[in-house]
Amino acid sequence: MAIDFDKVALGDKLPEWSRRTGFAEWNRYAAVNEEFVPFHMDDEAGRRAGNEQGAFGMGNLRYAYIVNALRDWIGDDGIVREVGCQYRAINQKNDVLTVVGEVTEKTVVDGENRVRLDINVVNQDGGVTCPGHAVVVLP
């Protein structure tokens, strides 16, 4: 189940991790993060905030999806050390979001086997919504 640092190569792809998103996902995230912002809950409020299609999803939920994709890849023997991303495009209702990533660097720092990845969250049209990076520690 765990992946081994020595077997990871530059260019390796993160296994894709997808969710179709809408109120079922947004409302659950709003509940645990107490993130009851009108433009995430109500189409009219979404349009008032400048999104013609109405309510839209939380950036933080896409961030959670990145973290989850990393956890599912590295297993419980790995450590998520760093995650960064920018929220570039809006998460519209019924978007299918997929976390993608590629290994860009392997280093040993302070005795930790670190793997750096370029990360993104793309939608069903291939639209880039959340470019970023991550660093994980592997056994």
Added chain:
Amino acid sequence: MSNDTLTYVTEEMRSAQGKWGGTRTAPPITETDIRRWAMATYYPQQPPRIYWDADYAATTQWGGIVAPPDFNPFAWPVERPRGGSPGVSGRRPDGKPLTGMNGGQTDTYGVPMRPGDVVSARSRLLDWWEREGRLGHTLYVRTEIEWRNQDDELVRTRMSISIRY
């Protein structure tokens, strides 16, 4: 049409720049908080056992249940601190209040959060910039937020960008 004099930067922001604000402390983390967080962010699939199965978690490197790195122990305070970041009270030229949005973040993680942990946070405004964007005049603000647990171990450092337009 550009407006060279328009700015959403306030005196309050200028005087707060670089200074750590007061410490906020979250309620103790419970197993239920962690399980619900994981169930919400993995929905509709089942989250990994490390987030909810104590017997399994005891066999891992963690020795017990840990929270997902992105877990927020500061949700649902009984008393909410007033305000928020300094200077969000600005108004647009059309008189409407500014809309705030999350622009992105980079988090560096230290020790994991566990059931029973009490996490404290402090933050400071680092810098800001403004430009004309798709949504009109837009202010970007960079904030550093540091989380430590009850043993003063570093849990997370966040560099956060907020957008106001």
